[in-house]
Amino acid sequence: MRQVDDFSDERNKDHCVHCGGPYETDDHVPSKVLLDEPYPENLSISPSCQRCNNELSKDEEYLACVLECVICGSADPDKIQRPKIARRLAKSPKLAALIAKCCRTENGLMIWDVDMNRIKNVILKLARGHASFELAEPRNMEPDSFLCKPLATLTAEEKLRFEDGPQIQFSACPEVGSRAMSRILVQGTDVYDEGFLVVQEGRYRFRATQENGVTIQMILREYLACEVVWS
Numbered sequence: 756m757r758q759v760d761d762f763s764d765e766r767n768k769d770h771c772v773h774c775g776g777p778y779e780t781d782d783h784v785p786s787k788v789l790l791d792e793p794y795p796e797n798l799s800i801s802p803s804c805q806r807c808n809n810e811l812s813k814d815e816e817y818l819a820c821v822l823e824c825v826i827c828g829s830a831d832p833d834k835i836q837r838p839k840i841a842r843r844l845a846k847s848p849k850l851a852a853l854i855a856k857c858c859r860t861e862n863g864l865m866i867w868d869v870d871m872n873r874i875k876n877v878i879l880k881l882a883r884g885h886a887s888f889e890l891a892e893p894r895n896m897e898p899d900s901f902l903c904k905p906l907a908t909l910t911a912e913e914k915l916r917f918e919d920g921p922q923i924q925f926s927a928c929p930e931v932g933s934r935a936m937s938r939i940l941v942q943g944t945d946v947y948d949e950g951f952l953v954v955q956e957g958r959y960r961f962r963a964t965q966e967n968g969v970t971i972q973m974i975l976r977e978y979l980a981c982e983v984v985w986s
């Protein structure tokens with residue numbers, strides 16, 4: 756992934772973007788478990804404390820595995836498409852069993868009653884990382900709105916929000932010097948694809964804007980649409 760320089764306020768970068776605690780380690784945004792090798796170069800990073808980093812990594816593994824099981828319709832490692840996830844499930848039968856237990860069939864449809872709290876933890880983590888890295892707008896408080904559902908189930912109105920592309924207005928421009936601002940200035944090169952920054956084709960793309968407050972939209976595995984807004 757091509758990366759642009761960031762000249763935003765240094766004071767935004769000296770604490771954990773999740774809890775406001777000390778800056779002890781760098782978090783990849785998105786986490787590598789959501790991507791496959793070879794990894795894109797220059798992955799974004801955000802400052803984190805050790806505690807948040809450790810606590811969230813279990814949930815990230817959970818989300819990556821759940822997503823793959825839902826897409827492939829099974830928690831059996833032999834039926835999983837992404838080799839990395841198949842290996843993780845094979846190595847952790849406990850996790851595979853936990854996910855398999857979430858699946859039931861109703862009127863011929865597969866329904867997965869997954870732990871939405873754990874999934875929300877990860878989506879918030881990703882959004883906080885993008886808000887900090889792209890917009891230089893760290894947000895460790897609860898968001899004003901949160902959406903996380905399969906792309907195919909978005910309402911017409913939600914779909915529009917995802918498909919519209921960035922409507923950049925001067926009143927809503929990102930902080931001068933932030934990466935998002937620099938990306939606007941270089942738009943027309945290879946940075947954007949239909950308004951989204953593609954971190955890895957088919958795995959992860961996102962958009963960070965300040966149209967209506969800090970808005971982060973992410974599409975995981977071309978399946979899960981997520982939107983987090985701090986208005």
Ligand SMILES: [Zn+2]
Binds near residue numbers: 773774775776805
């Ligand atoms: Zn923290």
